[in-house]
Amino acid sequence: MNKRGVLTVISGPSGVGKGTIINRLFELDENLYFSVSATTRKPRAGEIDGVHYSFKTKEEFENDIESGEMLEHASFSGNYYGTPKSAVEEKLSQGKDVVLDIEIQGARNVKKLMPEATLIYILPPSIDELKKRLIGRNTEDKESISRRLHTAYTELHEAPELYDYFIVNDMVDEAAMKIKNIIEGKHYGRTAMQEALKLIIEEAETLA
Amino acid sequence: MNKRGVLTVISGPSGVGKGTIINRLFELDENLYFSVSATTRKPRAGEIDGVHYSFKTKEEFENDIESGEMLEHASFSGNYYGTPKSAVEEKLSQGKDVVLDIEIQGARNVKKLMPEATLIYILPPSIDELKKRLIGRNTEDKESISRRLHTAYTELHEAPELYDYFIVNDMVDEAAMKIKNIIEGKHYGRTAMQEALKLIIEEAETLA
Numbered sequence: 001m002n003k004r005g006v007l008t009v010i011s012g013p014s015g016v017g018k019g020t021i022i023n024r025l026f027e028l029d030e031n032l033y034f035s036v037s038a039t040t041r042k043p044r045a046g047e048i049d050g051v052h053y054s055f056k057t058k059e060e061f062e063n064d065i066e067s068g069e070m071l072e073h074a075s076f077s078g079n080y081y082g083t084p085k086s087a088v089e090e091k092l093s094q095g096k097d098v099v100l101d102i103e104i105q106g107a108r109n110v111k112k113l114m115p116e117a118t119l120i121y122i123l124p125p126s127i128d129e130l131k132k133r134l135i136g137r138n139t140e141d142k143e144s145i146s147r148r149l150h151t152a153y154t155e156l157h158e159a160p161e162l163y164d165y166f167i168v169n170d171m172v173d174e175a176a177m178k179i180k181n182i183i184e185g186k187h188y189g190r191t192a193m194q195e196a197l198k199l200i201i202e203e204a205e206t207l208a
Numbered sequence: 209m210n211k212r213g214v215l216t217v218i219s220g221p222s223g224v225g226k227g228t229i230i231n232r233l234f235e236l237d238e239n240l241y242f243s244v245s246a247t248t249r250k251p252r253a254g255e256i257d258g259v260h261y262s263f264k265t266k267e268e269f270e271n272d273i274e275s276g277e278m279l280e281h282a283s284f285s286g287n288y289y290g291t292p293k294s295a296v297e298e299k300l301s302q303g304k305d306v307v308l309d310i311e312i313q314g315a316r317n318v319k320k321l322m323p324e325a326t327l328i329y330i331l332p333p334s335i336d337e338l339k340k341r342l343i344g345r346n347t348e349d350k351e352s353i354s355r356r357l358h359t360a361y362t363e364l365h366e367a368p369e370l371y372d373y374f375i376v377n378d379m380v381d382e383a384a385m386k387i388k389n390i391i392e393g394k395h396y397g398r399t400a401m402q403e404a405l406k407l408i409i410e411e412a413e414t415l416a
Contacts, residue, residue, distance in 0.1 A: 123404070127411045153412045159405075165393070166401040182393040185373070188386060193374040196331070197367075203335045204361045 003195060005033075005092040006186040007114055009100045009107045010179070011159075012122030013152035015134035017169045021122060022101055024176035029183065033091040033098050038064065041079035054084070072102065072109035081106065097183055104155050108162060116191035120179060121163040125170050127152070211403060213239075213300040214394040215322055217308045217315045218387070219367075220330030221360035223342035225377045229330060230309055232384035237391065241304045243296050246272065249287035262292070280310065280317035289314065305391055312363050316370060324399035328387060329371040333378050335360070
């Protein structure tokens with residue numbers, strides 16, 4: 001019996017430390033497969049194509065949208081971001097757990113197309129702390145920081161209705177452990193257990 | 209900030225070993241509160257009123273239904289079983305986690321009235337094993353065993369649509385640990401986090 005893997009979406013405002021938590025999570029959990037997002041934004045220093053993102057031209061990306069290859073996609077700061085569908089489905093059916101690191105609009109789409117997905121939102125300890133982290137990152141100008149904070153405000157109003165879990169990023173190790181446990185629990189969720197349920201129902205019918 | 213507790217419903221067919229798992233779970237998790245069910249069935253040898261069940265007359269129980277004091281109730285083998293509402297709400301608002309050990313009809317009612325409840329169904333390793341356990345229990349006659357097995361068949365068809373998690377009772381310790389982890393994860397669920405979310409949204413509004 002090949003038990004289906006678990007799909008987890010992780011989102012959070014810019015500067016919350018989501019990337020660090022996800023890196024730690026992958027150190028903790030060997031069964032995780034990180035779905036590499038596709039994007040049309042320019043690579044930042046050190047970013048590798050196919051590892052951090054699958055970098056695409058606008059034309060390539062729009063072809064993938066049209067062919068139905070994007071599980072979700074969204075525009076953000078003038079660029080496309082999206083999740084190639086085939087890679088996700090392949091890993092889930094092999095019993096691998098898949099983690100998607102996507103924006104709130106994308107999370108909404110995934111939930112619509114795959115309702116069994118577990119949606120986790122990373123919260124900063126406080127908005128004040130989020131502001132400090134964005135400023136400390138030193139990669140953005142003042143206007144960009146202000147725009148990111150405004151997006152965070154908007155997201156925080158939508159997130160409570162959409163996401164299933166909310167993890168405060170106070171200590172990275174703790175936050176990663178909490179997510180690991182949530183994913184572990186989902187191995188006994190309705191979707192992951194569907195094959196086992198089918199077998200026991202079939203046995204019950206034989207004996208009835 | 210008083211963080212709201214987590215409500216968990218545990219069900220499973222007669223003979224699956226649910227009672228043993230729940231006892232182990234309470235040894236593992238000190239924050240758990242066991243909601244004592246009310247029933248009109250006669251106490252078995254060793255059962256203590258207010259500990260195993262709150263034993264009530266038919267008249268007392270029906271008064272409690274009428275006054276809205278039963279969060280759920282169901283008839284089973286000619287007796288009433290139910291969950292007093294006030295005790296559950298009191299514990300949740302104190303931040304205690306509550307576990308309800310109830311039948312599938314009751315679980316359905318709780319889910320309707322408190323959609324944030326996590327519903328866990330205990331599965332036997334196989335139907336054949338369930339039959340052996342029922343026979344080995346030596347407390348029931350042949351007709352009663354056959355009736356319980358028939359109920360199990362029916363439940364197994366309804367359970368996949370209703371319950372959130374399915375735990376196979378292969379090893380008691382493992383099964384109890386899995387449930388403990390699921391409850392732990394729910395501390396970061398939408399309902400338990402509602403107060404924390406409210407506070408951070410308020411902070412965001414002040415700074416916006």
